[in-house]
Amino acid sequence: MTSREVITFMLGFGFIFFILLMLFYGLTSLSYQKIFKAYGYAHPGYAWIPFYRLYILSDLTCEDTFKLGEFEIEKKLFVWWWVAVYVIAFIPFVGSFLSFILNVLCLGFCYDKGIRKVDPTYESKLLSYASAIFGFILWFLVLPKKVD
Numbered sequence: 001m002t003s004r005e006v007i008t009f010m011l012g013f014g015f016i017f018f019i020l021l022m023l024f025y026g027l028t029s030l031s032y033q034k035i036f037k038a039y040g041y042a043h044p045g046y047a048w049i050p051f052y053r054l055y056i057l058s059d060l061t062c063e064d065t066f067k068l069g070e071f072e073i074e075k076k077l078f079v080w081w082w083v084a085v086y087v088i089a090f091i092p093f094v095g096s097f098l099s100f101i102l103n104v105l106c107l108g109f110c111y112d113k114g115i116r117k118v119d120p121t122y123e124s125k126l127l128s129y130a131s132a133i134f135g136f137i138l139w140f141l142v143l144p145k146k147v148d
Contacts, residue, residue: 024135024136027136027139027143028135028138028139029047029048029053030047030139030143031138031139031142031143032047032053032057033045033047033048034118034142034143034145034147035047035057035060035114035115035117035118035142036056036057036060037147038114038117038118038147039060039114039117041056041060051082054082054107054110055079055080055082057110057114058078058079058080058081058082058106058110059075059079060113060114061109061110061113061114061117062075062078062079062109062110062113063075065078066078066081066106066109068105078106081102081106082103082106082107084102085099085102085103085106086099088102103132104129104132104133105129107132108125108128108129108130108131108132109128111128111129111131111132111138112125112128112129114142115128115131115138115141115142118141118142118145118147119141119142119145122141127141128141
């Protein structure tokens with residue numbers, strides 16, 4: 001392969017990757033927007049703002065405390081879990097693993113509450129927590145539902 005072919009391939013691959021990334025972001029934002037509407041949030045369009053939407057989702061889904069086994073975390077601290085995920089990731093050796101676990105637990109909790117608000121007949125906690133790992137599951141659980 002010549003350098004021109006390699007550059008063309010890389011540009012094509014980058015373009016396709018960018019399109020898929022924008023599609024993923026758009027479908028996830030639409031899912032968040034539908035959850036925000038189900039909670040009666042005044043500005044569901046904020047679902048398109050990256051990080052702020054996690055704060056709003058946490059605020060809407062957590063009532064007073066977040067219970068994890070015997071641990072109880074106050075709502076005013078829980079709404080910042082997503083910041084802790086990024087900070088913990090910098091811990092050498094175990095940071096990535098701990099960050100992943102915290103993300104799955106907190107985001108799965110928020111998704112579970114949000115999905116139940118959109119679809120009151122929903123019962124599977126496993127899919128809620130799996131959607132924290134595989135985001136496309138959230139799309140299939142939230143987007144087809146009607147929100148009043």
